[in-house]
Amino acid sequence: MTAGKKRLNYSYYPGCSLHASGREYDISTRALFKALNMGLKEVPDWFCCGATPAHNVDELLSLSLCAKNLVLADEVEGDLAVACAACFSRLKTAQHHLKEDDGKRRQVEKAIDGPAKIDKPVKHILEILAKEYGLARLEESVKKPLSGLKVACYYGCLLTRPPEVPELDDCEDPRIMEDILRALGAEPVQWSHRMECCGANFTLSRPGVVLKLSDAILNSARLAEADCIMVACPLCHGNLDIRQQKIDSRNKGEENYDTPIFYVTQLAALAMGVASDSLGFESVCVDPKPMLKGKGLL
Amino acid sequence: MKNKLMHLSNETMNIGFVKKVEELSGSSVRRCFQCGKCSAGCPMAGFMEHPPNRVVRLLQLGQWERVLAGRSIWYCVSCETCTTRCPNKVALASIMDALRKLSWDADGPSKESYVQLANRLFIENIRTYGRQYELRLGAVFNMKSGQFLKDLMLGPKLISKGKLKMFHSKNKNIAEIEGIFKRIEEMRKSGEAL
Numbered sequence: 491m492t493a494g495k496k497r498l499n500y501s502y503y504p505g506c507s508l509h510a511s512g513r514e515y516d517i518s519t520r521a522l523f524k525a526l527n528m529g530l531k532e533v534p535d536w537f538c539c540g541a542t543p544a545h546n547v548d549e550l551l552s553l554s555l556c557a558k559n560l561v562l563a564d565e566v567e568g569d570l571a572v573a574c575a576a577c578f579s580r581l582k583t584a585q586h587h588l589k590e591d592d593g594k595r596r597q598v599e600k601a602i603d604g605p606a607k608i609d610k611p612v613k614h615i616l617e618i619l620a621k622e623y624g625l626a627r628l629e630e631s632v633k634k635p636l637s638g639l640k641v642a643c644y645y646g647c648l649l650t651r652p653p654e655v656p657e658l659d660d661c662e663d664p665r666i667m668e669d670i671l672r673a674l675g676a677e678p679v680q681w682s683h684r685m686e687c688c689g690a691n692f693t694l695s696r697p698g699v700v701l702k703l704s705d706a707i708l709n710s711a712r713l714a715e716a717d718c719i720m721v722a723c724p725l726c727h728g729n730l731d732i733r734q735q736k737i738d739s740r741n742k743g744e745e746n747y748d749t750p751i752f753y754v755t756q757l758a759a760l761a762m763g764v765a766s767d768s769l770g771f772e773s774v775c776v777d778p779k780p781m782l783k784g785k786g787l788l
Numbered sequence: 789m790k791n792k793l794m795h796l797s798n799e800t801m802n803i804g805f806v807k808k809v810e811e812l813s814g815s816s817v818r819r820c821f822q823c824g825k826c827s828a829g830c831p832m833a834g835f836m837e838h839p840p841n842r843v844v845r846l847l848q849l850g851q852w853e854r855v856l857a858g859r860s861i862w863y864c865v866s867c868e869t870c871t872t873r874c875p876n877k878v879a880l881a882s883i884m885d886a887l888r889k890l891s892w893d894a895d896g897p898s899k900e901s902y903v904q905l906a907n908r909l910f911i912e913n914i915r916t917y918g919r920q921y922e923l924r925l926g927a928v929f930n931m932k933s934g935q936f937l938k939d940l941m942l943g944p945k946l947i948s949k950g951k952l953k954m955f956h957s958k959n960k961n962i963a964e965i966e967g968i969f970k971r972i973e974e975m976r977k978s979g980e981a982l
Contacts, residue, residue: 506919506920506922507920509919510920510922510951510952510953511922511946511951511952512951513950513951535918535959535960535961537914537918537919537959537961537965538913538914538918538919538920540911540914541910541920542866543906543907543910543911544910544911544914545866545885546866546885546888546907547885547888547889547892547904547907547911548889548892548911548972549812549885549886549889550972550975550981550982551911551968551969551972554968554972555914555965555968558964558965558968587814591814597975597980597981600971600975600980601968601971601972601975602968603967603968603971647865647866647867647868647869648867648868651867651868651869651871651872652868652871652872652879652881653872661872662872686831687831687832687865687867687869689831689865690865690866690867691865691906691910692865692903694906694925694926694929695902695903695905695906695929696863696902696903697938697939699832699835699863699865703831732942732946732951772949772950773949773950773951774949775945775949
């Protein structure tokens with residue numbers, strides 16, 4: 491894609507969560523792309539990437555599901571934009587493995603009954619904002635800077651690990667979220683749990699694990715005096731937001747966290763002047779509006 | 789097993805199993821020299837009876853049955869911290885995938901069933917609908933695991949917030965998805981794929 495003022499156009503793989511429990515991520519991604527005048531065209535008939543459960547027990551199935559989705563995406567113009575960190579990780583993993591391993595590629599091509607046309611670049615929303623749209627342009631486009639908002643940027647696992655797969659940022663000390671936030675006028679805090687796991691899909695099978703791991707993340711953000719946490723993954727969001735009430739109820743005698751969890755696209759769209767009632771705030775469990783009003787951002 | 793002396797020989801080392809894990813995972817098992825960095829950074833080590841470095845050591849010593857029968861492999865959350873930090877480039881998260889597959893194929897001698905049940909339902913959902921049907925996933929999980937009251941209040945709340953859909957339509961290309969599942973099954977039957 492050529493740099494400069496040319497309009498950026500992307501094909502789009504939302505993934506299952508963004509059509510359900512992470513709907514506000516989808517809504518705010520579309521709103522943000524519109525505000526920044528970037529094209530976003532959903533891949534028709536995409537299906538589940540297999541996420542963690544598929545590769546957990548059946549790597550060939552996982553690779554085949556991702557390869558077929560990439561073949562479908564190949565029909566749509568523009569690099570493939572992905573918002574969900576897990577879908578992003580699985581699609582990139584499939585590209586990585588199939589490029590390196592001819593044996594696996596042959597098996598996958600047999601499974602999907604056709605050539606694995608999987609070379610379309612897969613890009614996470616963070617990457618598109620920071621590197622393709624560009625931080626300087628992002629800063630110029632801000633209409634309502636998020637002044638005074640202290641944000642804990644939470645990367646979780648799959649945006650950076652293992653480093654040869656996502657190729658997004660440093661795997662132990664990434665900066666991309668903080669860079670975007672500064673461009674939006676907000677203030678990223680320094681904190682300890684940026685890259686610790688939230689418990690991910692154990693929210694269904696072993697919620698106790700999620701409550702413990704996510705509690706530590708929320709606590710760390712509170713110790714750093716963050717007003718809120720920013721994420722770029724629907725599973726991280728679900729565990730920190732939907733499970734927050736349960737975590738509070740287990741921490742007897744302690745003050746509730748009351749920490750709003752934002753998707754990067756919600757904060758970015760807010761800064762671009764998109765109306766707050768079109769960012770899916772009604773869908774989240776910890777209402778962010780009182781905090782935003784208190785900061786004069788609503 | 790725990791209190792018995794361990795005798796090492798070519799037979800007890802079970803190198804065949806190690807090689808199978810190495811083939812499936814694309815990672816060396818034998819290169820690990822037990823520095824323990826994987827377990828130091830593992831968010832789940834506290835939940836496991838064998839932390840990640842010990843899982844590898846048990847494999848190296850031919851004690852794979854203890855690994856497959858335990859819950860450690862099912863408590864790995866695939867965060868990839870171990871793989872990222874290993875100084876010997878042992879892709880431990882991929883080794884965990886391979887071990888889970890071997891346990892899964894043997895119809896799970898493991899004690900940990902909830903994670904396996906969740907995985908099974910998730911994959912069934914893909915085959916039936918094409919995309920995840922989260923409400924069904926949660927409801928069937930509770931039914932089949934006998935935890936009827938788990939997250940009971942959460943369901944209606946998430947439905948009212950639009951996060952869980954009551955109804956879910958199948959993908960138009962569901963026949964193509966079924967084709968992928970069928971062809972993989974056939975490849976395994978004919979020995980073309982593991």
